[in-house]
Amino acid sequence: MSVVSAKAFIEKVKNDEGFKKKLAALKDAKARAEFVKAAGYDFTKEELAKVKEEQGLSDDELDNVAGGCGHACLEGIGDVSIW
Numbered sequence: 001m002s003v004v005s006a007k008a009f010i011e012k013v014k015n016d017e018g019f020k021k022k023l024a025a026l027k028d029a030k031a032r033a034e035f036v037k038a039a040g041y042d043f044t045k046e047e048l049a050k051v052k053e054e055q056g057l058s059d060d061e062l063d064n065v066a067g068g069c070g071h072a073c074l075e076g077i078g079d080v081s082i083w
Contacts, residue, residue: 002042002043002047003043003047003050003051005041005042005043006043006047006048006050006051007051008041009036009041009043009048010048010051010055010057012039012041019039022035023035023036
């Protein structure tokens with residue numbers, strides 16, 4: 001788990017429309033967590049929050065990174081827990 005992985009994940013979602021759409025289409029936290037982990041990303045919710053803070057992303061901006069599907073899209077990503 002790492003901040004580096006969380007940064008890479010955010011960049012992937014920002015720059016890969018297909019990845020973002022697949023993430024947004026998943027219906028629950030477990031499916032999202034499994035999808036992200038299978039894509040090679042491994043970070044905790046705390047690490048993702050740290051990256052969010054470092055990049056100056058608001059919750060709304062982070063939601064938009066996740067495809068505009070709301071913060072719920074990111075639930076369960078990061079240590080397979082619900083934030």
